Amino acid sequence: MQECFDTVIIGAGIAGLYTALNLDPAMRVLVLAKGSLERSSSVRAQGGIAAAIDSADSEDAHLNDSLIAGGFKNNTEALKILVSEAPRTVQNLMDYGVQFDRRADGSLDLSLEGGHSHPRVLHCRDATGREIIHRLMEAVSLNRNITVWEDAMAVGIRQILGGFGLEVLREGARVPVAAGSCVLATGGVGRVYEYTSNSASATGDGLLLAGQLGARIRHMGWMQFHPTAFADHQRECFLLSETMRGDGAHILNAEGREFLGGYDPRGDLAPRDVICRAMRAESRRLGDDRFFLDFSAVPAKFAEERYPNISAKLRAEGFSLTEDKIPIYPCQHYLMGGIDTALNGETNVRGLFAVGECAHTGIHGSSRLAGNSMLEDLVFAKQIAEELNGRTGFSAKGGSFGLPGRTGTEALPAGxxxxxxxxxxxxxxxxxxxxxxxxxxxxxxxxxxxxxxxxxxxxxxxxxxxxxxxxxxxxxxxxx
Ligand SMILES: Cc1cc2nc3c(=O)[nH]c(=O)nc-3n(C[C@H](O)[C@H](O)[C@H](O)COP(=O)(O)OP(=O)(O)OC[C@H]3O[C@@H](n4cnc5c(N)ncnc54)[C@H](O)[C@@H]3O)c2cc1C
Incomplete structure (x- = not known):
């Protein structure tokens, strides 16, 4: 017999958890994570979340910076929702207990990142995603209408009377789950690359499930690469946060010289795609693909307090945050394309929604502005919840379905x-x-x-x- 829910959310990163929290408490909600809640790209996010909250800043400036970074290919309607909802969204996070860093005078400390014309990135030291996820997990645990299954992987989906029938692998068994509506929040596809910042969960499962239902997928070629991964050539790359360049770090070429100004007048504060292309051109010019991050102009006390996790990681690898030139290289970082959604987060399949990195709302255009991803997760999670809260007529409670028969026993070929x-x-x-x-x-x-x-x-x-x-x-x- 299948388990029945009003809504099933596949994914427990920022996008999935925030959707669940904003749904009407009268709804029975199931959230699935295919591993532990501590394993997601959200938990790994460092730099922070963008919002024009400074009196000298404006939504128009945030919008304009996002358009420039995105090559003016952004969906401006979606982007307007993003920038106008940003201040309220970060306030909601603070209401959930998220402690953003503050200055000595008590005001919020806003960082400058590449592509931003104004400091507007709120942060929790260098582990912003972890702080947000932990506070959202606490809030979810207090909501009795939300059930969370860890180590539960959605492996198949189909439409049934009144909603969706899912096949879930849980504790080695195939479990049928029925739900009136389904939200895909499965994250990105980074693990399709040798070098990526993404968590091991980022294998593009949501795109596979969406494809099984005929949902439209767009702009999969809009891939973002991050210029400053620590060059230890691990599969899961450790990033040296982009905010470090806002705080005075410079990228050096193999000869130990600053070079970005020769490629773009914004130099170290150009958007990520511009910097990655400049690094590639410079490595061709010199016939040497070594690059370094130089943080030596920044006072050590400030650097250690602001970047405790990055400093600890580097120390463990034998580097000092401010005294050494730290070897870096680019890695895959973010998918701008994905499952195409309307402004309410719905796909072209009625009742099927997508949010977060697996979704394509169009806000990023062809290259995402730093700090806009977690913001998009939150703002569009709320859009989806509001849409579902106002909807009636979705209920898979009556519909029963059987799992497809399966006899396969062969192991996958290695490699x-x-x-x-x-x-x-x-x-x-x-x-x-x-x-x-x-x-x-x-x-x-x-x-x-x-x-x-x-x-x-x-x-x-x-x-x-x-x-x-x-x-x-x-x-x-x-x-x-
Ligand atoms: C190192 C790093 C630093 C970053 N820094 C920033 C930053 O400073 N600011 C910013 O805005 N963005 C940043 N980003 C990007 C941002 O963190 C991510 O895009 C965002 O958190 C993705 O959230 P998500 O909820 O869509 O997916 P994720 O957080 O990746 O969560 C995906 C969830 O889906 C689950 N899942 C996947 N497939 C299945 C399945 N088949 N069945 C069940 N569950 C499944 C996973 O278990 C996981 O719980 C960073 C990303 C990385 C990797």
Whole structure:
């Protein structure tokens, strides 16, 4: 017998948790996380959240900076909602207990980040996402209408009478779940690259599920790369926050010289895509792809207090935050495209919503302004909740459905994920390589069709590999 809910939210990052908290307490809500609640890109977010709250700042300036960063390809209607809701949204976070850093006079400390014309990024030292997630988790635990399942992975979805039928892998068993509406909040696709800042959960599962229902997916080629990952070449890259450059850090080339001003007048404070392309051009010019972050002009006391986690990580790796030139390199960071939604967060499939990094609201255009991602998660989570709170007629309570029969027992061939990552890293890292895109997409097509069908055992590994192959295909198809 299936479990029934009014709404099921797939994903427990900032987007999923905030949607749940804003739903009418009379609704029965299920939130799924395929791992622990501590494993999401949200928890890893460092720099902060943008809001024009300073009296010298304005929503128009925030909007304008977002348009410039996004190459004027943004959805301006959605962007207007984002910037106008930002001050209220950060106030709501404070009401949930989020402690943003303050100056000695008690005012909020606002950081400057690349692409912003004004300091407007609220932060909790260098671990803003973790602080927000922990406060949201506390609030969720006090809401009796919200059930959270950790280690519960949605692996299939279909439309049934009155809503959606989901297949969930929980504690090794296949569990049917019925819900009147469904919110996809599964995060990004970073794990399709060799080097990414994203958490291990970012395998693009939401895109696979959305595709199973015929939901529209757009702009998968709009991929953001972050210029300053610590260069220890780990799979899960550790970022040196962009706010460090707002606080006076400089990127140096292999010769130890500042060079960004030669590529763009905004220098170190140019948006991420501009800096990544400049780094690529500079490495070609010098025939050397080493880069460094220099934070030595910043007083050590301030740096240690503002960036305790980054400092501790560097110390463990044998580097001083302010005395050494820290080796850096770019890594994949964020997907601007995704599951296409209207302003209320709904996809073209009635009752199916998407929010957060898996969604494409269009606010970012082709390159996201720093600090706008967590803001988008929160603002559009609220839009979805308000839409669902005002809706009646969705209830899967009466509809019963059976899980599809499955006999597959074969294990996945080894090395598929490694191969997909190598293809993506070659074909489209910062800029597409046309020849590698052509050869890459052929092989991705083969892998994708090999994974279709039911001969393989239904495991997390299998579904994630299928989702990664799907994401790689959608990305390469767009940049082909
Ligand atoms: C290192 C780093 C630093 C960042 N810094 C900033 C910053 O300073 N400011 C900013 O605005 N943005 C920042 N970002 C971006 C921002 O943090 C993310 O885009 C945002 O938090 C994504 O939130 P989300 O809720 O959409 O997804 P996530 O936080 O990634 O959560 C996804 C959730 O979905 C679950 N899930 C996925 N698939 C399934 C499935 N099949 N079944 C069940 N559950 C599933 C996962 O378990 C997880 O709970 C940063 C990102 C990273 C990685």
């Amino acid at each position: 598929l994920r490694t191969e997909l990552r190598a293809i993506m890293q070659r074909a489209y890292f910062i800029e597409p390589d046309p020849a590698a895109v052509v050869s890459g997409i052929e092989r991705v097509r083969e892998i994708r069709s090999m994974l279709d069908g039911s001969r393989f055992a239904l495991t997390r590994q299998y579904v994630e590999t299928k989702a990664l192959a799907n994401a790689a295909y959608l990305i390469l198809k767009e940049v082909l």
